[in-house]
Amino acid sequence: MRRVRAWLRGDERPPGPFRPEFWRSPLRGPWLTSVFGLVLLVGISIMALTGLLSYAAYNPRLPGNDITPERGLLGFYLFDWPTDPVWLYRLNQGVHVILGLTLVPVLLAKLWSVIPRLFSWPPARSPAQLLERASLLLLVGGAVFQFVTGILNIQLFYVFPFSFYPAHLYGAWIFLAALAAHVVLKLPRVITALRSRGFRQELRTGLRDTRPEPPDPDGLVPVAPAAPTMSRRGALAFVGGGSLTVFGLSVGQTLDGPLRGTALLAPHGRTYGPGPNDFQVNKTAASLGIGAAETGPGWRLALTGPRPVRLSRADLLALPSHTHRLPIACVEGWSTEQEWTGVRLADLARLAGAEDGTGVFVRSLQRGGVFSHASLSARQVADPRSMLALRVNGADLSLDHGFPARIIVPGAPGVHNTKWVRELDFRSFS
Amino acid sequence: MTRRERWARRWATTYGAGPGHLLTLAVCLAVAGYAATRVLAAGIWVGFLLWFVGAVILHDLVLLPLYSFADTAVQSRSRPPAPPPGTPPAGRWPPPVNFVRVPAALSGLLLLVWFPVILRASEHEYREATGLSTIPYLGRWLLVTVLFFAASGLLYALRLRAARRTSR
Numbered sequence: 001m002r003r004v005r006a007w008l009r010g011d012e013r014p015p016g017p018f019r020p021e022f023w024r025s026p027l028r029g030p031w032l033t034s035v036f037g038l039v040l041l042v043g044i045s046i047m048a049l050t051g052l053l054s055y056a057a058y059n060p061r062l063p064g065n066d067i068t069p070e071r072g073l074l075g076f077y078l079f080d081w082p083t084d085p086v087w088l089y090r091l092n093q094g095v096h097v098i099l100g101l102t103l104v105p106v107l108l109a110k111l112w113s114v115i116p117r118l119f120s121w122p123p124a125r126s127p128a129q130l131l132e133r134a135s136l137l138l139l140v141g142g143a144v145f146q147f148v149t150g151i152l153n154i155q156l157f158y159v160f161p162f163s164f165y166p167a168h169l170y171g172a173w174i175f176l177a178a179l180a181a182h183v184v185l186k187l188p189r190v191i192t193a194l195r196s197r198g199f200r201q202e203l204r205t206g207l208r209d210t211r212p213e214p215p216d217p218d219g220l221v222p223v224a225p226a227a228p229t230m231s232r233r234g235a236l237a238f239v240g241g242g243s244l245t246v247f248g249l250s251v252g253q254t255l256d257g258p259l260r261g262t263a264l265l266a267p268h269g270r271t272y273g274p275g276p277n278d279f280q281v282n283k284t285a286a287s288l289g290i291g292a293a294e295t296g297p298g299w300r301l302a303l304t305g306p307r308p309v310r311l312s313r314a315d316l317l318a319l320p321s322h323t324h325r326l327p328i329a330c331v332e333g334w335s336t337e338q339e340w341t342g343v344r345l346a347d348l349a350r351l352a353g354a355e356d357g358t359g360v361f362v363r364s365l366q367r368g369g370v371f372s373h374a375s376l377s378a379r380q381v382a383d384p385r386s387m388l389a390l391r392v393n394g395a396d397l398s399l400d401h402g403f404p405a406r407i408i409v410p411g412a413p414g415v416h417n418t419k420w421v422r423e424l425d426f427r428s429f430s
Numbered sequence: 431m432t433r434r435e436r437w438a439r440r441w442a443t444t445y446g447a448g449p450g451h452l453l454t455l456a457v458c459l460a461v462a463g464y465a466a467t468r469v470l471a472a473g474i475w476v477g478f479l480l481w482f483v484g485a486v487i488l489h490d491l492v493l494l495p496l497y498s499f500a501d502t503a504v505q506s507r508s509r510p511p512a513p514p515p516g517t518p519p520a521g522r523w524p525p526p527v528n529f530v531r532v533p534a535a536l537s538g539l540l541l542l543v544w545f546p547v548i549l550r551a552s553e554h555e556y557r558e559a560t561g562l563s564t565i566p567y568l569g570r571w572l573l574v575t576v577l578f579f580a581a582s583g584l585l586y587a588l589r590l591r592a593a594r595r596t597s598r
Contacts, residue, residue: 070471073464104543111489118490126446131455137486138462144485156555157546161477170472171482173465181458185451207525229505229527238532242539249540249574264570265544270562280560287558400561 010122017119026225027235028113029213030193031202033220035236036110037190041183043103048176050096054331055169057081057089057413062375062429063361065416067165074173083383086410090329090337093413094254097333100150101250105242107143109235116219132185135178142175154332155267189218207231253280253334260336268334276393277401279336280328282414285399288366290420292399295365299404301388305352305426313404316390319343319351324385330414340408342389345381345424354426356382361427362407365420374416375429376409385410388421497538504530529586533578540571 006012013019056078060066082088124130146168153164160167196213210228213221230238252263263269272278285291301316303309321341329335349358357378366372380386389408390397397403402419409417431439445452469475508526546552547567556564 068468068472070468072468072471074468101543105539108539112494115490115494127444128446128451131452131459135455135458138458140490141482141486144489145482148485149481151543152546155544155546155552156559157552158555159551160481162472162474162481166469166472166474167478167481170465170468171478173468174462174482177458177461177465181454184454229525234528238535241532242536245536246539246543264574265540265547265567267544267547267556268560270560272562283559284561286561 007121010125013121017116018121020116020219020222021224022119023116023222024224024226025222026210026212026228027230027232028116029221030189030216030218031197031213032232032235033110033113034190034193035199036106036113036239037186038194039106040103040110043099043106044179047096047100047103048172050092050099051168051172052077053092054089054096054413057092057411058416059375059377059380062359062377064373065375067163067370068169070166071169074169080377080379081411083380083386083410083412086326086385087329088411089413090254090327090335093329093331093333094251094335097150097154098247098251098254100147102243102247104147104151104246105239107147109239111140111143114220120219135181138174138178139182142171142178145171146175203233203236205231205233207234256337266334268330268332276395277398279338279401280334281400282330283419285420288369290365290399295399295404295420299422301405301421302423303348303352303426304423305349305354305358307351307353309352313390316343316388316405320347321390322384322387324387324408324410326385326408326410328408328414328417335414339393340387340389341391341394342387342405342408344384345376345386345388345407345409346384348388348424349381349426352424352426355428357428357430358426359429361425362418362421363423363425364418365422371415371418374407374418376407376412376416377429380409380412381426383410388424493542497535500534501531504534526586529582533575533582536578537571537575540574544571 003012007014016022055068055075058065058067059081060068060071060075061078124133149160149164149168149171152159153168158164193216207228207230210231212225215221215223248262249264250266250269252260253266253269260269261271268280268282270280272281285295297312300310300312303311320343322344323339323341325337325339327335327337345360349360358381359378360376360381362374362376364372376386386409387407388405389402390405392401397406402421405421406419407417407421441449466475469478505527508530541548544567547556547564548571550564550568553564556562
C-alpha cells in the first residue's frame with residue numbers, strides 16, 4: 001500500500017515497463033526515431049493531400065454526392081473537380097492507398113522506437129507535459145485509426161460500427177491536427193538528432209561496430225542495452241524491406257498489362273479472363289438484385305429536361321457514337337483503363353433540350369445504396385469524352401459492368417461512373 | 431531581472447514549457463475538437479471513440495508486446511553456435527536470429543495487413559462486390575511465406591559457408 005502511494009506520488013516507479021532498464025534494445029534512440037519520423041512526415045503529407053483531394057473529387061457540393069453532409073468548415077477547400085488529366089483520380093487514389101500500405105512498416109517501426117515513452121513515470125510532471133501527452137493520444141490513436149479503417153475498407157471488411165467516409169474524413173482531421181503540433185514541437189529535436197550521426201556513415205556501420213546512441217533527455221536510449229543483434233542499417237533495411245514487400249505485392253492493382261498479376265495480395269488485382277469484359281468488377285448485378293427483367297428489351301433510358309425523351313438501347317446505338325480509352329479508378333485504390341464506346345453526355349443533354357452549362361443527376365436501376373445515384377457537374381457533362389457507355393473493348397457491356405448503359409466520365413471517382421443507368425435528369429446545379 | 435523575465439520564469443515554472451508550446455497545442459486541440467463535433471453531428475461518436483481508443487490499446491498493449499515476446503522467444507532459441515576456434519568473437523559470425531526474424535516478420539506483416547482476405551473474414555462482402563472468392567489469398571500468402579523462409583535459409587547457408595571458409 002505504501003509502495004502504491006509512492007508510485008502515485010512519483011517517488012518510485014512501478015515495476016516492469018515503467019522502469020528504464022526494462023527497455024533494452026540498443027538501437028532505440030533519437031536518431032533512429034527521427035529517421036522514421038522524417039519518412040513518415042513526407043509520406044503522410046502526401047497521404048493527407050491525396051486524401052483531401054479525393055474528397056473534392058466526389059464534388060460533394062452537388063446534390064446527393066456528399067456522404068459527409070455535416071462536414072461544416074472542413075469542406076472549406078472544395079472546388080469543381082476537373083476532367084483533365086483523365087488519369088488524375090487514378091493517380092491520386094493509387095498513391096493514397098498504395099503509399100498508405102507501404103508506410104505500414106514505417107509506422108510500426110516508429111511506434112516501436114518510442115514505446116518506452118508510453119510508460120514514462122510519473123505520467124506528467126507539468127501541465128505542459130499533460131497537455132502534450134493528451135495530444136499524443138490523438139496522434140497515435142489517429143494514426144492507427146486511419147491506417148486500420150483504410151486497410152479494412154479496401155478489403156471490404158466492414159466490421160467498424162460506422163460508415164467509412166465520415167469516420168476516415170474526421171479521423172484524418174483529428175490526426176493531422178495532432179501531427180502538425182507534434183512536428184512543430186519536435187522538429188528542433190529531430191534536426192539535432194539527425195545531425196548527431198551521419199546517414200552515410202551509419203550505412204557503412206556493420207553489426208560489429210553498432211553501439212547505442214549517447215543518452216538522450218527523452219530516455220529513448222536504453223540505460224542497460226542488450227548486445228545488438230542487428231545494425232542500424234540492418235534495421236533500416238528491415239523496415240524498408242517490409243515496405244517494399246507490401247508495395248510490390250499491391251501496386252499491381254493500379255496497373256494494366258502483365259504487371260497487374262504481381263498484385264498477389266491486393267484485393268482488386270484479380271484477373272477474370274481474357275475477354276473484353278474481363279476486368280475488375282466492383283459491384284455485381286446479382287448482389288443488387290439487378291437481373292435480365294429490368295435490363296432486357298423493355299429497358300428504357302429516361303432523359304429528363306425541357307424536352308423529356310425515352311430511349312431504347314437500339315435508339316441509343318443509332319445515335320452518333322464515340323470511343324475513348326479512359327480509366328476507371330476506385331476510391332479503394334485499384335484502377336484499370338479500358339476502351340469505352342457510347343453516346344456523349346453533351347449530345348444527350350441537347351436531345352433533352354437542356355441548355356449548355358447544365359449538370360446531370362444520374363439514377364441507376366440499383367435501388368437504395370449511396371451510389372444508386374450521382375450528380376455530375378456542368379464541366380463533367382460538357383467534356384466531349386464524358387459518355388453514356390454502351391460497349392467496352394468492342395463488345396456489349398456485361399451485366400456486371402452496367403449493361404445496358406453506364407456512365408464514364410474522365411477523371412471522376414469510380415463510383416460516379418454509375419452502372420445500369422435508368423434516368424439522366426439534366427438540371428442546373430448553380 | 432526585468433519584469434518580463436520574471437513573468438517568463440513564473441510562466442515556465444507553472445506551465446512547464448514556453449508559451450509557444452501552449453499555443454501549438456491549443457490550436458491542435460481546437461482543430462481536433464472541431465472535427466470531434468463533426469463526428470458527433472454524424473451520429474457515430476460512440477463507435478468512433480471506441481475504435482479510436484481501441485486502436486491505441488490494440489497497438490501499444492497487444493500487438494507490440496506480442497511481437498516483442500515472439501522476438502525474444504526466437505532470440506533465446508537461436509543463440510549462435512559456438513564459433514569455430516580462431517574466428518573473431520561475436521559480431522562476425524552471422525547471428526542466425528535475423529534469418530528467422532526477418533522472414534517471420536515480413537510474413538507476419540503481410541498477414542497483419544491482409545488478414546481479412548487471407549483468413550476469408552470478408553468473403554461475403556468480397557463475393558458480392560467482385561463476384562470472386564477470397565479462397566486464393568491464403569495459398570498466395572503461404573507461398574510468399576515459404577519463399578521468404580527459403581531465401582533466408584539459402585542466404586544463411588551461404589553466409590555460414592563463407593564464414594567457415596575464412597576461419598580455415
